[in-house]
Amino acid sequence: MWEPPVQTATTRHDVVTWGASADQMGQGTADRGYRLVVRTSAAGSDLRVRLSNAFGDRPLTLDSVYAGLQSQGAALKPGSNKPLTFDGSRTVTVPAGATAWSDPLPGSLPAGSNLVVSLHSPDAAGPATGHWMAMQTSYATQGDHTAEVSAANWTETTGSWWYLDSVSVRPSNPATGAVVALGDSITDGWASTTDLNRRWPDYLARRLQKAGTEVKGVADEGISGNQVLADGAGQAALHRLDRDVLSQPGVRTVFLFEGVNDIKAHTGVTAADLIAGYQEIVRRAHAAGMCVVASTVGPFEGWSEWDPAGEAVRQEVNQYIRTSGEFDGTADFDRILRSPYDQARMLPFFDSGDHIHPNDKGMQAMADSVDLASLDCNR
Numbered sequence: 001m002w003e004p005p006v007q008t009a010t011t012r013h014d015v016v017t018w019g020a021s022a023d024q025m026g027q028g029t030a031d032r033g034y035r036l037v038v039r040t041s042a043a044g045s046d047l048r049v050r051l052s053n054a055f056g057d058r059p060l061t062l063d064s065v066y067a068g069l070q071s072q073g074a075a076l077k078p079g080s081n082k083p084l085t086f087d088g089s090r091t092v093t094v095p096a097g098a099t100a101w102s103d104p105l106p107g108s109l110p111a112g113s114n115l116v117v118s119l120h121s122p123d124a125a126g127p128a129t130g131h132w133m134a135m136q137t138s139y140a141t142q143g144d145h146t147a148e149v150s151a152a153n154w155t156e157t158t159g160s161w162w163y164l165d166s167v168s169v170r171p172s173n174p175a176t177g178a179v180v181a182l183g184d185s186i187t188d189g190w191a192s193t194t195d196l197n198r199r200w201p202d203y204l205a206r207r208l209q210k211a212g213t214e215v216k217g218v219a220d221e222g223i224s225g226n227q228v229l230a231d232g233a234g235q236a237a238l239h240r241l242d243r244d245v246l247s248q249p250g251v252r253t254v255f256l257f258e259g260v261n262d263i264k265a266h267t268g269v270t271a272a273d274l275i276a277g278y279q280e281i282v283r284r285a286h287a288a289g290m291c292v293v294a295s296t297v298g299p300f301e302g303w304s305e306w307d308p309a310g311e312a313v314r315q316e317v318n319q320y321i322r323t324s325g326e327f328d329g330t331a332d333f334d335r336i337l338r339s340p341y342d343q344a345r346m347l348p349f350f351d352s353g354d355h356i357h358p359n360d361k362g363m364q365a366m367a368d369s370v371d372l373a374s375l376d377c378n379r
Contacts, residue, residue, distance in 0.1 A: 013249070015178045015249055016042075016166055016180070017111075018038045018115070019244070019248055020161050020165055021221045022052045022130070022244065025128040025129060025130040026127075028056075028121065030125060031120075031122055031123075032120070032140065033141045034118070035117075036161050039197045040110070040167065041111060041218040044170045045108045047104065047109050047115075048101050048104055048167070049102045049167050050102075050165055051065070051100050053094040053096060053098055053163070054165075055097075055127050056094075056129055058096055059096060060093065061094075061121060061122060061123060062092050062120065062121050062163070063091045063144070064147070065090075065117065065118070065119045065146065066118040066146045066147060067081070067115060068118070069113060072151075073139070084103065086102055101168075112205075119162075120144040130162040131165065131223075132159075134160050135159075135195075137194065138160070139155075139158065140156040140157070141156060166219070176216050177214055177217065177376075179219075179254070180219045180221050181201040181219070181221060181222060182257070184223060185224035185225060186222070186260075187200065187201060187257055188223060188224050191358065191359055198364070199363060200364070202367075203363060204367040208375075213372050213373070214252075217250060219248055226261060228258050232261075232265075237277070238277055238281065241281060253290060253292070253293055253328070254281070254291070255375070257333065259314075259317055263310045271317045275317065282326060293328060293330065293331060293375060296317075296318040296332050296335070298333050298334050298337045298356070299337060300355060300356040301345045306355075331370050336366055349361060350365060
């Protein structure tokens with residue numbers, strides 16, 4: 001439940017406490033409401049949400065947006081559900097291709113909260129924007145029930161986040177920063193347990209909360225099937241970098257863990273191609289004042305698209321990541337996940353069963369291997 005805000009004399013800035021990559025969903029539905037459950041990382045006051053119409057072909061009007069705390073399912077904690085405004089208005093119209101931030105909501109929000117954003121559009125139509133593979137149960141309804149605390153009218157479930165792509169807070173420590181995890185389905189959490197926040201960025205967020213680091217915010221900007229170089233399952237990392245990463249508030253470090261989908265797509269992508277993509281991400285992140293920590297690409301022999309040629313590219317890319325010195329820090333998820341008996345394969349203890357996606361234990365091992373000091377970076 002929100003508490004009265006605490007005033008400080010020091011200038012404070014917003015920091016992303018949750019994020020999810022925007023992508024094109026199905027068609028928008030008029031008079032539709034969504035009650036979206038998200039997990040915060042950094043604590044702070046003055047909550048703001050960012051609504052996205054990035055893939056819409058017409059303006060999106062939302063006439064009621066609320067933020068509260070989850071009690072159970074679609075039910076909210078009494079007294080926690082508060083209306084959000086946009087430039088002082090309860091209604092906001094987001095142009096096609098654009099995003100809109102809410103006004104700050106007074107009061108504090110703890111770290112590790114199940115925040116619930118309820119929103120309603122009277123006339124949504126055309127392509128909707130959202131994040132389809134949330135690994136989190138959210139809720140839907142017809143009509144405007146956003147102000148209700150009860151779950152009575154929220155009888156439908158959805159496994160996606162609709163129109164919401166970022167949440168920020170204003171931490172009490174003005175030096176607090178955030179890390180954005182830029183990746184594919186492994187970062188997005190596929191094969192982790194739904195509703196338990198066991199994606200590797202979730203485990204990382206829990207480590208950061210307990211650590212003596214100024215980096216507390218974590219935004220998970222993974223998209224299942226995503227590639228560094230080519231559009232397909234979501235826009236390529238290079239094409240969504242500005243919106244999903246560089247525009248997020250308070251980001252200190254980008255954690256880059258992507259490339260396996262480029263390799264296994266059999267489109268002729270070489271190690272040099274991928275390295276050039278990584279170098280462009282580093283250049284643009286550095287120009288925005290952010291550091292880049294990169295991880296090696298994990299093993300995937302046993303997955304249907306694996307072949308020796310792709311494995312050779314992976315090994316060459318990983319050697320570059322480990323030794324080039326072009327990143328501000330590195331992690332070695334390949335070393336953590338691979339079997340000591342066959343280094344092209346995942347250790348069975350960490351394998352979800354499909355030989356490319358780690359299970360919950362693998363996700364935790366990845367997060368535990370990250371050098372937290374490398375994220376606490378300044379440029």
